[in-house]
Amino acid sequence: MSHLDISPGATVLDVAAGSGVPAFHIAEQVGPNGKVLAVDIHTHQVLRSRSRQGRHLPWLQFEVGDMRQLPPDLPQFDRITGNLSFMFFRPNRFEALRSLVRFLKPGGQIVLTFPSLGTFDSLWNQVNRAMTERGFESERKALIEYIEERPSADQARRWLEELNMEKVEVVDYPLEIATGPGREFLEHPLLRGGFLDDIYECFKDQRLAEEFMTNLSNNIESFTPLIAQRCAMSGWLPI
Numbered sequence: 001m002s003h004l005d006i007s008p009g010a011t012v013l014d015v016a017a018g019s020g021v022p023a024f025h026i027a028e029q030v031g032p033n034g035k036v037l038a039v040d041i042h043t044h045q046v047l048r049s050r051s052r053q054g055r056h057l058p059w060l061q062f063e064v065g066d067m068r069q070l071p072p073d074l075p076q077f078d079r080i081t082g083n084l085s086f087m088f089f090r091p092n093r094f095e096a097l098r099s100l101v102r103f104l105k106p107g108g109q110i111v112l113t114f115p116s117l118g119t120f121d122s123l124w125n126q127v128n129r130a131m132t133e134r135g136f137e138s139e140r141k142a143l144i145e146y147i148e149e150r151p152s153a154d155q156a157r158r159w160l161e162e163l164n165m166e167k168v169e170v171v172d173y174p175l176e177i178a179t180g181p182g183r184e185f186l187e188h189p190l191l192r193g194g195f196l197d198d199i200y201e202c203f204k205d206q207r208l209a210e211e212f213m214t215n216l217s218n219n220i221e222s223f224t225p226l227i228a229q230r231c232a233m234s235g236w237l238p239i
């Protein structure tokens, strides 16, 4: 949020809006003369945000939509943002970024955040070692493909520059994620959704995945401390 330059009256598109926490905050900053459109691909997220909103901040609107393929008749915005969004620009992140930037007004700013390459490397290394020891070849291949596909801060910078954006800033903010063993690790809200599920997805046999993950969760000393790299990427479209 500190990278996003917002003033009262601005129009803002918030992608991957989730349960709306950033969107509510932005709507308070733009005030009644501004407008915020918050988009999420999952209907349940949008419904939850709308019910939380009630009659408050009527210049904030929650809608269902895929940020990679927004309707072409959408207007352009002064700002586009998306906290923890860029990792979902798969499979072609550059194309998805290019198509999103079409909805930015000349002179407008885009700020996206994502966990960049380096995030939880100690975990991926331990999973890789454990899969190697147990001879899980196809699972390990899927893991390596997943690791190689993650975007880095350098990659994000190059893409913003390729789109001719100005004042490009890409910054990693390391953060240690504390966890205990067992279910505390397996059900950790920051790990389960985006990261541990990716390990489960490497397995065709989900019972084997469960057993593998349970072993892992009882051996957290082999991959802690767990460090996330929270990356913020920001660029301005020339006027």
Ligand SMILES: C[S@@+](CC[C@H](N)C(=O)[O-])C[C@H]1O[C@@H](n2cnc3c(N)ncnc32)[C@H](O)[C@@H]1O
Pocket (backbone or CB within 6 Å): 015, 016, 017, 018, 019, 020, 021, 022, 039, 040, 041, 042, 045, 065, 066, 067, 068, 082, 083, 084, 085, 088
């Ligand atoms: C980690 S949450 C972030 C939520 C919010 N930005 C926040 O900071 O609290 C990611 C959200 O991205 C949404 N999402 C994933 N792929 C998407 C897509 N292609 N288009 C729009 N939203 C998407 C998910 O439904 C989820 O709510």
